[in-house]
Amino acid sequence: MAKAASRRAAVPASFFVKVILPFAVPFALTLALMVLVGERWPRDIAPGSGLKLAGLVASALTAALVWRYTVRAIEDRRVHKAAGILCLVTGLMGWAVWTTGVLPSINGAALGSESTVRMRLERTEVTAVSKSKERYHWAWLRTDLNDAALASGRYFIPEGHYQRWQASKPASVEVTYARGLLGAQVVTGFR
Known part of the structure; x- marks a missing residue:
């Protein structure tokens, strides 16, 4: 009797494919958005206006639905666990993909x-794109207002702005932004 209780649980061949879906679903959605939408929808989220909580909720919901789908026909509690x-684990891996891929x-x-807000330009910065010769260009911007719509921090900027700002060293710049569909502030331009 004890030998029968300690038998190995039998799982269907699709078990391991199903449990990686909490990571695979947002990854596939991100790829689909890249192909179908491309750069038509602005994605530059302002610092402090991120979608981390929304990404965590989407990831948890995806993981729960996939878990329910995976174990629906399996009765062994060990397999459920x-x-x-x-x-x-795969849902936590998917959290970053939801937060930086799909939701923005x-x-x-x-x-x-x-709307437009004036911010102080503290410095500019260049970082290397992983495994590439391309570069990302950044500006560290600070607001003097405590209740400003945009937070101080590092903003992604186009290379042309980086070159102009390096040459002219402006004390301040104007940042144009708008509230997005999910509530995060989207940077739409610089002057």
């Missing part, structure tokens, strides 16, 4: 009215 742990694109699908 293993599937839960694997869905949790959806947020930029519909923007509210644009």
